[in-house]
Amino acid sequence: MYAVVFGKNPRLSEAEFYSFIKRFGLKVRVLETNGDWLLFDSDARIERYFHWLGGALKLVKVLGEGEEALRGVEYSRLFTVSLYGKDDWRLWRRFGSEIKRELKKEGPSKFFKPARVYAMPAELILKGFPGVKDFDFFLREDGTFLIGETVGVTDPFELKKLDVERPRQRPILSIPPRLARTMVNLTEVKKGNFLDPFCGIGTIVQEFVLQGLGAYGSDSDEAAIKNAKENIRWLRKEFRLKNSARLEVCDARRLKRCFRTRFDAIVSEPYLGRPLKRNPGRGEAIKLANELDRFYYPVFESISNVLKRNGRVVFVFPAFKLGSGSVYRKDRGWLRRLGFEITGKYLDFEPRHRLVRDIHVLRYRG
Ligand SMILES: C[S@@+](CC[C@H](N)C(=O)[O-])C[C@H]1O[C@@H](n2cnc3c(N)ncnc32)[C@H](O)[C@@H]1O
Structure with missing residues (x-):
């Protein structure tokens, strides 16, 4: 036991x-x-x-x-x-x-x-x-x-090393390595091709490589991709890994143009809006969430073009901690209309960022 x-x-x-x-x-x-x-x-x-x-x-x-x-x-x-x-x-x-x-x-x-x-x-x-x-x-x-x-x-020392010892860092925008690992597990996919279409400096892609998965990452920012490449080079040397990652400059709304691969899983923390200076009111939060959804909708259309049928997506949507202390969490009915079934939703709050992650686990029905 x-x-x-x-x-x-x-x-x-x-x-x-x-x-x-x-x-x-x-x-x-x-x-x-x-x-x-x-x-x-x-x-x-x-x-x-x-x-x-x-x-x-x-x-x-x-x-x-x-x-x-x-x-x-x-x-x-x-x-x-x-x-x-x-x-x-x-x-x-x-x-x-x-x-x-x-x-x-x-x-x-x-x-x-x-x-x-x-x-x-x-x-x-x-x-x-x-x-x-x-x-x-x-x-x-x-x-x-x-x-x-x-x-x-x-091992907290290994996890910390993945974060603070790599050559390129971006403390405010990066996801903690522990959470990257959790998100990969939530896919339930053991092997195959994994993509992070908002990879930034590559924290989630690092995890794909460490686990020996088919590792792919993309970001619309050229500098971020350059830095992600440097981080992956460091990771391979430091952990003596033979496998690597393919990293591309690509708009997440145009994934088909950048990748011929069909992916088994997508794990990503996308652009979540501008950092908040204070906790918003409810009306403000609804407005912010709607604006961001106008961006996420074409991203999911694009994901459906490169994801295998029954492929999994683990994606961070923003939720908002309101001035009143409660959390505003949007329902996204449009995901179902695009063929994505929600199999789980979990909140993760990081006080430092005033940001509430609303982690969605999705299966693409096609
Ligand atoms: C929250 S960060 C991701 C951070 C990443 N998880 C990490 O640990 O480094 C969001 C990223 O989305 C990228 N981005 C914003 N709009 C994009 C778009 N239309 N297509 C692709 N990437 C985009 C930004 O350049 C930024 O690197």
């Missing part, structure tokens, strides 16, 4: 997890969900694939239920404890002491206490994971709990 612990957008991460299992054909039986984590049975292949999840933090192998399971913990000189389901540092210390008592039967052992009650992957890696162990406690509402040991973390 395993548990997966989700990051800061659990709803999106859970959707990604379900798509991911389909994408890689993993045999998984979900046993329990609580929002922040998910408990499931799976064959051990999950341990090999886990790091390709964008929105998950940890993979935990469950040792058992209640205090009894403490007897089964394996020795480690240095260990920490993570608590999920309740923010209770007293309990956290108590569990830590109990584990220490168990481990000491076999040799000296130290409980390291990270800055926060929750041991984050970055701290764990710095301490020497997997040599250093992390024991996880999942507390249920009814007072029962499960104990497990962390067997995998998504």
Whole structure:
């Protein structure tokens, strides 16, 4: 039995997890969900694939239920404890002491206490994971709990490197590498040709290349394509990859002129309008969304010319955080009329940008 612990957008991460299992054909039986984590049975292949999840933090192998399971913990000189389901540092210390008592039967052992009650992957890696162990406690509402040991973390250092170490950067406009990975999983397409028609400096295309997919990107801005090419050259060298990407200067409303390929999937964050200086009112948001839709409509017509039948699109539409605090989210009935069926919609909010991403997962019916 395993548990997966989700990051800061659990709803999106859970959707990604379900798509991911389909994408890689993993045999998984979900046993329990609580929002922040998910408990499931799976064959051990999950341990090999886990790091390709964008929105998950940890993979935990469950040792058992209640205090009894403490007897089964394996020795480690240095260990920490993570608590999920309740923010209770007293309990956290108590569990830590109990584990220490168990481990000491076999040799000296130290409980390291990270800055926060929750041991984050970055701290764990710095301490020497997997040599250093992390024991996880999942507390249920009814007072029962499960104990497990962390067997995998998504490497925050690799993800950060993909972002800040590449030669060309554009902090405000670029999508976080974690989100790019999540969006690729949401396609449910394991192999084939993937296109980002608003690729900018190439964050999503980088992910296509890393995953060994047929990687294509385009952007109407010549300078962006030049920079994307430089980033891909860096990525191939840094990660010793043999495959590459085809990058073209192209208006997303004219994709057929630029590509002869028929794509299996399109993953993209398009132009989302000018940066907002303050949160708009409802009327203003409706106006902004309508204006942008006048641009997105011909983009989707153009996408339908290069996408295979039953091909997938994972696309960021803008939603707007209003002055009142609520979110304005437009319904786009025209997508269905163009042959695109919406199979999922997920919000992702980035406070820094005042921008709410309304991530749509679509299937092209043709
Ligand atoms: C939000 S950015 C995409 C950023 C990208 N995801 C990244 O991480 O670098 C939007 C991009 O759309 C491009 N763009 C705007 N209008 C376009 C059009 N009609 N066709 C193609 N690209 C366009 C801009 O040049 C910009 O690079």
